[in-house]
Amino acid sequence: MSYFTLILKNPFRNKTRSSLAIVGIAIGITVIVALGMVTGGLKTSTQSTLKAGGAEITVIQAGSGSFGFGSGSSSINDSYVTDIQKLSGVKDTVGILRVISNAPSGSNSSFSGGGFSITGINSSKLSLAGVDSVNGTIFTNGSANEIIMGKTAAQDLNKTVGDTVNLYGKDFTVTGIFETGSFIQDAGAFMSLDTLQNLTNNNNRVSNILVKINDNANITDVSNTIQDTYPELNTTTAAAQAGRINQGLSFIDTATWAISLLAIIIGGVGVINTMIMSVYERTREIGVLKAVGWKDRRILGMILGESIVLTLIAAVVGTVVGIVGVEAILSFSPSVGGVITPSFAPDIFLRAFGVAFLVGIIGGLYPAYRASRLAPTEALRYE
């Protein structure tokens, strides 16, 4: 048997204690892996969401706090759509009405997102909302019973082209299915603007106006022009949204690191405790190892190695539980699953194993040092 095999074998002498230490560290690793996968997934889908919009500027009601995602409370008279169109640098505009309806009745899926996002829009200007291609056909303007659905929504509701969904007590035929890459858009549906206005008593009102600028125009200039001309309106640009989202994501990143640090500390204390107990119980045995000629270095290496074995097993367990956990939560909750495609970036797993390795070293160092410094005669006398 090699020295290495001995190190692998030793942690399992007290299975209960080692298992508990492994669980303690594995929890931290699970959190690191799960958060990493979710954050990574959010970053990817956010980037494609930001890229997806055909319009560079989103106009909202001043003070409404809605920045284009979701319905918010922004409500603008749709006459602004043509007004803004006339401003210099503006190539095209479209008014959209975003509402969150209840999940369509008749859905046989556990649609649990808390609502279903429906956007009313002029069908000829779908590209401004990022919908460039549709599998099937788009709805006709003014049609009171046609709808197109995002890929995720269609999957969640188990609908394909030609099926019907019931919204606001009316049946709508799904004429097409689209995919934009934006997790928000793909989980919702589009229908004719005036139909949605009628259904929700929002005649002549829109939530946002999407503005596409001329190729040679400057986003900031056009944005400022709109706000200067119409102080009652507010604008937000894709770049600004990206900044805000990045700020949010970097906050999550910081939180992930903070949790990792916490995992190192808690796990480290657990490992120190486990290894000190183990050394304490094996005092005589360490005395024997010294008596048969083992060098202090070899004893130090053995205890440190055992500590690292524990934490690396915890890393494997924690990583598996993290992956299975994230996948399970996403598959049990399709609305969330549609929003986040978990990331499997190698750095997540490198971080998990790096943290585990570090905990193994930090947790094992002191017990290993103590073991190596034991006086052989005293260790052999130990009862």
Add this chain to the structure above:
Amino acid sequence: MNNKPNIIEIRNLKKSYDKGKIKALNGIDLEIKKGDFVSIMGPSGSGKSTLLNMIGALDRGDEGAIKVAGMDLMRTKNLSNFRSQEIGFVFQMHNLIPNLTVLENVEIPMYETNASSKEMHERALELLKSVDLGDKIGQNPTKLSGGERQRVAIARALVNHPSIILADEPTGALDSKTGDIILNLLKELHQKEHVTLVMVTHEPYVAEMADRIINVLDGKIKSE
């Protein structure tokens, strides 16, 4: 008596514990010839185990001189090498590692040598056969009887071809019949492997198996 060279030479060796309050060794002078079987006798607290630990380089003396297998143990820094190469210990309690097999326990001292896994396996197997445990190499020591465990410990002590076996009450935890078997085995191996055997005991009939008996009292050699 005989003209064999000394393997152990001790001059006025002193060792005290507890800041000088307990004088464990109080000026020991002793010579042991290579290949001899020597018993060290004395009541508990007489210093006989301390003397054995000094010879085995598990502890250092405070003053005096001790030379074992040509090595000055008062000056040598790296005592673990010395222990690994020259000394084999047999303790009263077998002190085997419970989660390792019998064979693996015997291999343990060889980790500090350059032996390959195969060499380790072969040497351990050879010794286990010589102590009549060739059929129990894969067993866990906890499943063995007291006598069998002590035989494993003897095999472990011999694995690195030491020049000296130090046995501290090797039969102390065994019944007299099993104890006799172990003593005969030790004696037989000492002759076969030409190894010096120093055994601490407080039982006169055990001590009498040796070529020479040294009586220790109050940290001094009282008589031979």
